[in-house]
Amino acid sequence: MSSDDYLKGRGAQKNTPNQFLQHVYEMREDFLEFCRLEGEEAENNKTQYIPIFPKTIVNKVDSPDVGMMFSMNPYQGCEHGCIYCYARNAHEYWGYSAGLDFERKILVKKSAPELLEAKIKHKNWKAQTIVMSGNTDCYQPAEQKFEITRKCLEVFLKYRHPVGIITKNALVLRDLDVLKELNAHRLVAVNISVTSLSEQTRRKLEPRTASIQKRLKTIQVLSENNIPVNAMLAPMIPGINSHELLPLAKTVAEHGALSFGFTVVRLNGAIGQIFTDWIKKAMPDRAEKVLHQIQDCHGGTINDSRFGLRNRGEGKIASQIHDMARLARQKYFKDKKFPILNKELHEQYKDGQMRLF
Template sequence: MQLPIPKDRRKGRAATYNPANRFDRFSSVAEDDGWDIEEEVPPLRTTVTEEVPRRVITRNTSPDIPFDRSINPYRGCEHGCIYCFARPSHAYLGLSPGLDFETQLIARPDAPEVLARELSKTSYVPATIAIGTNTDPYQPIEKDRQIMRRLLQVLSDFNHPVGIVTKGTLIERDVDILASMAERNLVRVGISVTTLDPKIARAMEPRVPHPKRRLQTIKRLSEAGIPVRVMASPMIPALTDHELEPIMEAGAAAGALAASYIVLRLPREVSPLFTEWVEENFPLRAHRIMARVRELHGGKDYDPQWGQRMTGQGEWADLLRARFRIAKRRYGLDKPLPELRTDLFCKPPQKGDQLRLF
């Protein structure tokens, strides 16, 4: 494994280094050139490049995911959550799942127009589109680029249902569109609250809003009539698992109507990245945390088997599942939410279209 990048260069970042891209035949390692000359190396800055997509709706057939299509306005995520299971996807771009994932971002500014074209096809059959399941649509760069807001406007114009997952409080900016869609039962929002401890949150997800601020977002969306689910995800054994009930209680108090949880997942490069991070930030608990993670996944850092990759296996997983069921009933988060509507879907009038007589 590569040596960690100095802390002063990665301030505000979670990953400690850049693992080699698994698709590259060669890898580079920084070495001292032998000259006794101090060189000032700048901190890692966020850079954004643009991509022109041919299509934006991604399909999946995963049996344990409740949607078959999704949209990602951005690739990479400045929130920098160390546990993010989407990190390995950056390797497909020729970049590292480590610090590159947090600092070298890809924006898709034409995504709303491409989406409108896809929804306009006569063969298109509507079903809920998920946004935010890979990288966060409300990460900091959305403030200026507003790709997510324009995507929402397209979905609203087509009366198309959407499910949103985010940690970003910037979603409050779009309450006008979301409230209108909620009146037509076209939207649900999941707000992820991984911990209520601000110190752990700052280390684990360095550019995500404070936990209390996310709870305030749940309250503001709920007051606007938008159905919100509090997501205690991921649950990290021996670090945040004891907070399952407090997170659910706080979410319910803020107005959440439902709840969910997922256990920590460490696919591919995420495993060594998380291990290095936990050893640096919680050295006295690192062995216990990783031992419990392996207990969850059949003795491995991660088991991708359908049906248990998100809930884990073994006694600890069974206990967490039972605690979650009890807490849902206790805090009134066990009521099923109505299915989002697809019967309202229609192509909005376009300039030049013939007017309808009836």
């Protein structure tokens, strides 16, 4: 495949078939050649924002190895285009592909703040940290237009409810005023994803995300305002970024992160096809080596569904990654402690104001 054929600005290079649909849409070579000769685009590469109207917004997380109990996602699909993203498979439930559709068809939940408010006001609800972006990034480019995440943060503040945030976008600093108010009551923690220190690697893996320098600056600014930050050095992909774990950990610690987490990449569901197609086009010289090393971490397959092992990996390569992580915690995070969020205030604020009687 020539560089002219590579779809720049996107992670996935094709739409994979949706496992839930009977019919498969396929772009044939003769049609593509016709479009080329006629000077026409074979398909529209622009991002579409599609409103949807869910009945609920807070999801209970049943997976025992995820590290969260409840999550919410103001958007489905994500324009960031991270090629390895586990959330791609969820797009198939909406009738779309986990490939390019995931990046170009963004489902927008404008009613999220109202649904959230109804949930945490319910008489039977007991405060538990709700994580924004358990699936797709709540500060992806769509947030600049719709501001749903900011409105949800204002709901959390109004009801003094703990909230976690996972993002790789510097747009989170736009809401520093609300975050500072939440943090005054120990109600917020932010997880910033930093996958590489190389801009070249970042652009290939995560084409529409904030630059590495912007993410490091985001960690620094949040930390300077005493907002706790955990760095997500994930996923570690053998042959691409796994060798960076120690310098990554050192750098995020120097910028103020109180802790870090990581996973070993796994390519579940349609992501296996999407990643394999992508790496053979984006990194043809090392594609087979990387794929074989990922297989080595998951018992000979690129996918792994075993709870407890699927995100940790196994085998020699995975063990080396875990050894580096242990060393990084000893060297750079020994005297740092990540705080526990406050669940005690919410009950007093369920009606929107402090109870006086």
